[in-house]
Amino acid sequence: MRYSKARPRPGVYAVRSGKKALSLITGHTFISAKNEYVRKFINRLQKGNLHELKSHAGQYSFDRYLQFPYTVNMHGAPVEVIKECISGYVEAIHKKNKKKPRTYHDWCLYNFGKGYAKHFMFPYANKVWTVNPKRMTVDWIGKRIILPSLEQILEGALHKSDKLMNYITTFEYPVKDGMSSMISGLTKRTNKINYNKKVTNIDIKNKKITFQDGTSSYYEKVISTIALPDMLKIIPDAPSSVREAAKRLIHNSLLYVNIGVDRPNISKFQWIYFDGDEPFNRIHFPSNLSRHNAPKGASAINIEIAYSRFRPLHKERALDQTMKKLKSTGILKPSDKILFQNNIEQKYAYVIFDKYRQASVNIIRNFLWKHDIKTSGRFGEWDYLWMDQSIMSGKRAAEAVQEKR
Numbered sequence: 001m002r003y004s005k006a007r008p009r010p011g012v013y014a015v016r017s018g019k020k021a022l023s024l025i026t027g028h029t030f031i032s033a034k035n036e037y038v039r040k041f042i043n044r045l046q047k048g049n050l051h052e053l054k055s056h057a058g059q060y061s062f063d064r065y066l067q068f069p070y071t072v073n074m075h076g077a078p079v080e081v082i083k084e085c086i087s088g089y090v091e092a093i094h095k096k097n098k099k100k101p102r103t104y105h106d107w108c109l110y111n112f113g114k115g116y117a118k119h120f121m122f123p124y125a126n127k128v129w130t131v132n133p134k135r136m137t138v139d140w141i142g143k144r145i146i147l148p149s150l151e152q153i154l155e156g157a158l159h160k161s162d163k164l165m166n167y168i169t170t171f172e173y174p175v176k177d178g179m180s181s182m183i184s185g186l187t188k189r190t191n192k193i194n195y196n197k198k199v200t201n202i203d204i205k206n207k208k209i210t211f212q213d214g215t216s217s218y219y220e221k222v223i224s225t226i227a228l229p230d231m232l233k234i235i236p237d238a239p240s241s242v243r244e245a246a247k248r249l250i251h252n253s254l255l256y257v258n259i260g261v262d263r264p265n266i267s268k269f270q271w272i273y274f275d276g277d278e279p280f281n282r283i284h285f286p287s288n289l290s291r292h293n294a295p296k297g298a299s300a301i302n303i304e305i306a307y308s309r310f311r312p313l314h315k316e317r318a319l320d321q322t323m324k325k326l327k328s329t330g331i332l333k334p335s336d337k338i339l340f341q342n343n344i345e346q347k348y349a350y351v352i353f354d355k356y357r358q359a360s361v362n363i364i365r366n367f368l369w370k371h372d373i374k375t376s377g378r379f380g381e382w383d384y385l386w387m388d389q390s391i392m393s394g395k396r397a398a399e400a401v402q403e404k405r
């Protein structure tokens with residue numbers, strides 16, 4: 001089996017770069033693998049290069065920093081906001097026998113009430129997903145958003161606490177080389193990767209793949225991690241019903257701004273969510289995940305700016321605003337020296353779940369599988385998969401291909 005990568009080197013979104021300050025591209029924070037198979041797989045790649053960390057995330061709202069998740073760490077928020085959140089929550093839990101929510105908008109109101117929805121959940125959802133939460137379904141949520149009890153909410157509003165109630169409370173992270181160590185662990189084990197081999201055409205009748213460099217190759221079965229919308233663009237013989245299904249898939253994109261600063265311990269948090277008028281929705285501090293992620297005396301910042309066809313990116317404006325907001329939110333001090341900066345756009349970042357997603361994905365994947373193409377991974381399954389789930393997706397695809405032989 002050979003692997004073809006569109007990009008010129010392994011794990012291009014996860015590599016280390018920079019001169020004076022190291023900056024890790026994308027806010028890849030955690031390895032959380034409960035599944036035994038994934039655990040072993042990752043341990044084999046990492047060979048003792050992992051350390052365990054307690055998660056310590058922040059929320060910037062109302063011009064101040066709160067501990068994340070804000071639902072159980074409201075102490076310090078404006079009193080009026082706390083009152084609205086708690087009274088809304090109480091109202092919501094008493095209405096629970098009502099119809100189950102179908103949209104994310106209604107799910108927020110159903111589980112958290114008007115206050116949390118208005119002050120925190122809707123503003124953040126609009127920012128990161130780039131669409132109104134009324135358009136989104138709820139099938140991506142799972143355990144990603146914790147549902148606290150009234151007691152936990154009250155406790156967090158009355159006292160300052162560091163409650164570790166999150167979708168992850170502890171996680172593992174590579175001591176050296178960030179997430180690129182995952183990729184180098186993999187690439188060391190095979191010499192069968194062809195770089196710079198972007199697939200530009202798949203002839204499903206003759207089972208022939210053509211690459212951007214003009215070369216081609218015949219296949220028996222294919223496992224593909226190409227994003228489904230891109231996949232349908234390179235299969236000229238796909239029927240119009242399948243093409244139409246692909247057009248209904250929606251996603252957001254991210255502009256990452258990676259900055260190295262000549263000051264250590266720039267934030268006490270590992271990452272922070274922003275729900276206000278900042279252009280960014282989340283900032284990671286890779287140097288708080290491993291001291292090897294920045295040189296001594298420096299810090300690494302990774303900023304995420306979401307955009308999509310629903311909210312296009314105005315790059316220059318976003319970059320300009322980002323630098324201003326880094327200062328007004330206190331992350332950068334006027335005396336800070338920027339040692340390094342790069343900006344990277346990632347076309348497919350998060351799949352947006354709407355009412356068309358599941359049916360469209362089924363149509364596309366069934367069609368492709370009939371032609372011996374198994375799609376896999378986050379954008380091949382068109383799902384909200386974390387890394388461990390993507391690894392399992394690859395395993396499932398390999399097994400399916402073997403079974404069909």
Ligand SMILES: Cc1cc2nc3c(=O)[nH]c(=O)nc-3n(C[C@H](O)[C@H](O)[C@H](O)COP(=O)(O)OP(=O)(O)OC[C@H]3O[C@@H](n4cnc5c(N)ncnc54)[C@H](O)[C@@H]3O)c2cc1C
Nearest residue numbers: 005006007028029030198199225226377378385386387390
């Ligand atoms: C901002 C962000 C933060 C995240 N943080 C975490 C985290 O902290 N922990 C976690 O577990 N998960 C995290 N994830 C999720 C994780 O990144 C994904 O689950 C994982 O990278 C998906 O792997 P994949 O192989 O399915 O897809 P990808 O990594 O996107 O790989 C797709 C591959 O397909 C190749 N390809 C695409 N088109 C072509 C073509 N035409 N021809 C040839 N090759 C092609 C590309 O070169 C690439 O190698 C995060 C995701 C994002 C966006």
